[in-house]
Amino acid sequence: MSFEKLNLIEPILKALQTEGYTHPTPIQAQSIPLVLDGRDLLGCAQTGTGKTAAFAIPIIQLLHEEHRNPKAPRPIKCLILTPTRELAIQIGESFSAYGRNTSLRHTVIFGGVNQHSQVQALKAGVDVLIATPGRLLDLMNQRYIDLRHLSLFVLDEADRMLDMGFIHDVKKVIAVLPAKRQSLFFSATMPPDVAKLADTILRTPAKVEVTPVSSTAEKVEQAVYFVDKPDKKALLQHVLEDESIASALVFTRTKHGADKVVKDLVKVGIKAEAIHGNKSQNARQRALTNFKSGETRVLVATDIAARGIDIDELSHVINYELPNIPETYVHRIGRTGRAGASGKALSFCDAEEKEFLRDINKLIGLKVPVVENHPYPLIGNGTPSPEPERRQGGGRSGGRPQGNRPAGDRRGNPHATDRRNESRSPGNDRRQGDNRRPTASATRDKRRD
Numbered sequence: 001m002s003f004e005k006l007n008l009i010e011p012i013l014k015a016l017q018t019e020g021y022t023h024p025t026p027i028q029a030q031s032i033p034l035v036l037d038g039r040d041l042l043g044c045a046q047t048g049t050g051k052t053a054a055f056a057i058p059i060i061q062l063l064h065e066e067h068r069n070p071k072a073p074r075p076i077k078c079l080i081l082t083p084t085r086e087l088a089i090q091i092g093e094s095f096s097a098y099g100r101n102t103s104l105r106h107t108v109i110f111g112g113v114n115q116h117s118q119v120q121a122l123k124a125g126v127d128v129l130i131a132t133p134g135r136l137l138d139l140m141n142q143r144y145i146d147l148r149h150l151s152l153f154v155l156d157e158a159d160r161m162l163d164m165g166f167i168h169d170v171k172k173v174i175a176v177l178p179a180k181r182q183s184l185f186f187s188a189t190m191p192p193d194v195a196k197l198a199d200t201i202l203r204t205p206a207k208v209e210v211t212p213v214s215s216t217a218e219k220v221e222q223a224v225y226f227v228d229k230p231d232k233k234a235l236l237q238h239v240l241e242d243e244s245i246a247s248a249l250v251f252t253r254t255k256h257g258a259d260k261v262v263k264d265l266v267k268v269g270i271k272a273e274a275i276h277g278n279k280s281q282n283a284r285q286r287a288l289t290n291f292k293s294g295e296t297r298v299l300v301a302t303d304i305a306a307r308g309i310d311i312d313e314l315s316h317v318i319n320y321e322l323p324n325i326p327e328t329y330v331h332r333i334g335r336t337g338r339a340g341a342s343g344k345a346l347s348f349c350d351a352e353e354k355e356f357l358r359d360i361n362k363l364i365g366l367k368v369p370v371v372e373n374h375p376y377p378l379i380g381n382g383t384p385s386p387e388p389e390r391r392q393g394g395g396r397s398g399g400r401p402q403g404n405r406p407a408g409d410r411r412g413n414p415h416a417t418d419r420r421n422e423s424r425s426p427g428n429d430r431r432q433g434d435n436r437r438p439t440a441s442a443t444r445d446k447r448r449d
């Protein structure tokens with residue numbers, strides 16, 4: 001299947017060529033014809049599957065084909081609602097890339113920054129508005145945004161939107177949208193509350209679904225190092241002696257942990273920066289730009305900060321700490337295997353994390369190969385080999401005390417952990433688009449942080 005077969009217009013085909021895309025990904029091949037046909041869409045797909053282009057490309061085509069007097073004012077025709085500023089920025093970049101040969105205008109609005117330039121862009125007129133819910137409502141309340149002429153609506157990462165406590169904001173937005181519209185709804189998972197929300201938004205939607213979470217793992221080369229917790233710092237430096245690791249995304253469970261890893265690496269002359277919820281928007285963007293350009297070799301991130309990051313050709317993911325939710329592991333390592341590319345994922349597992357590794361092995365249906373010879377072998381606790389077969393009970397959380405899991409985790413929701421592990425700061429209120437309401441479990445985690 002080629003893009004030509006999808007009846008795309010020349011300006012888009014040319015833009016895709018410029019991007020170096022030769023074939024549509026499965027979600028694109030399924031979604032593009034349906035959206036061009038005017039159908040509502042319920043898409044079950046996670047980041048990394050090419051889902052942004054799956055909605056951006058047909059939207060650009062539909063709007064480009066609308067005849068319009070170039071001198072007439074530009075009402076907003078399409079709203080894309082997404083939970084975080086990182087995702088919003090990336091969607092904006094996608095519209096710039098795929099729409100480069102059209103005259104469509106878009107803008108991105110999110111909280112945590114001054115609204116002035118966003119208001120100026122809105123006043124100039126845009127066809128497509130990409131927004132996080134808090135800032136969107138703020139600017140709507142200030143009457144800078146009029147959605148009465150909207151014909152297309154996209155709700156991106158709906159499960160995450162709900163996890164982050166945005167359900168009321170989302171409902172408020174939906175309430176003011178014209179009833180006659182085409183709606184696209186994307187979510188990585190489809191728990192009942194998300195399906196219920198989809199029901200209220202969509203009309204006889206076509207359903208598309210790609211890549212169940214566990215199969216992402218297959219194309220990534222994986223390895224695990226058993227190591228005592230205090231030795232992880234030295235092991236990371238040892239691993240990074242391998243110069244074939246041009247760039248690595250290192251995951252830690254907490255923001256404090258991310259800062260500590262950066263400090264330790266910088267001390268030994270390895271260029272590293274951290275990206276997490278305590279950093280300002282500018283600092284995050286700078287860290288990301290430096291990493292993308294190769295200026296920094298190592299980017300250290302927490303799960304929630306990393307989720308929206310879109311980096312082409314990332315060669316290595318290093319799990320400095322293993323996540324306690326196995327789906328989070330798959331999300332992490334999936335960052336190296338984007339759109340068919342292959343990559344490597346290395347994990348550091350201490351004695352306490354062995355049970356997490358068992359759950360991961362079970363979810364991905366294979367045993368992550370163990371690196372036997374390295375200078376910092378685990379001596380702290382028992383034999384290093386995890387044996388999934390020995391587990392009792394068979395459930396994903398078997399062997400792990402249930403009391404360690406917050407209610408959200410029991411649903412098997414991969415994002416629940418992410419939310420818990422990002423603590424809140426006073427300047428980080430919910431209106432900033434990427435932020436969460438404090439919860440009892442969050443407070444607990446903040447103490448741990």
Ligand code: AMP
Pocket residue numbers: 020021022023024025028046047048049050051052053310311312338339
């Ligand atoms: P997404 O799932 O939208 O976050 O996209 C994941 C990555 O795949 C992004 O870096 C896109 O630039 C890239 N991508 C999307 N579609 C294609 C395609 N058809 N061919 C190659 N790369 C793609």
